[in-house]
Amino acid sequence: MVCAKVVPLSGGICQPCNEKIRAQAQGSRRDIRDRSDRELRKHGGKPEK
Numbered sequence: 001m002v003c004a005k006v007v008p009l010s011g012g013i014c015q016p017c018n019e020k021i022r023a024q025a026q027g028s029r030r031d032i033r034d035r036s037d038r039e040l041r042k043h044g045g046k047p048e049k
């Protein structure tokens with residue numbers, strides 16, 4: 001969750017929250033890739049690397 005501070009810079013959120021959100025977005029993207037790799041292995045396919 002972002003804090004209630006409204007900053008006109010960096011998309012309306014403060015710098016620490018902006019970095020946190022960016023890190024979460026990267027983390028979830030990696031989670032999705034891990035999950036699809038696992039799905040492929042379960043079905044006998046090879047994950048593209």
Ligand SMILES: [Zn+2]
Nearest residue numbers: 003005014017
């Ligand atoms: Zn903040």
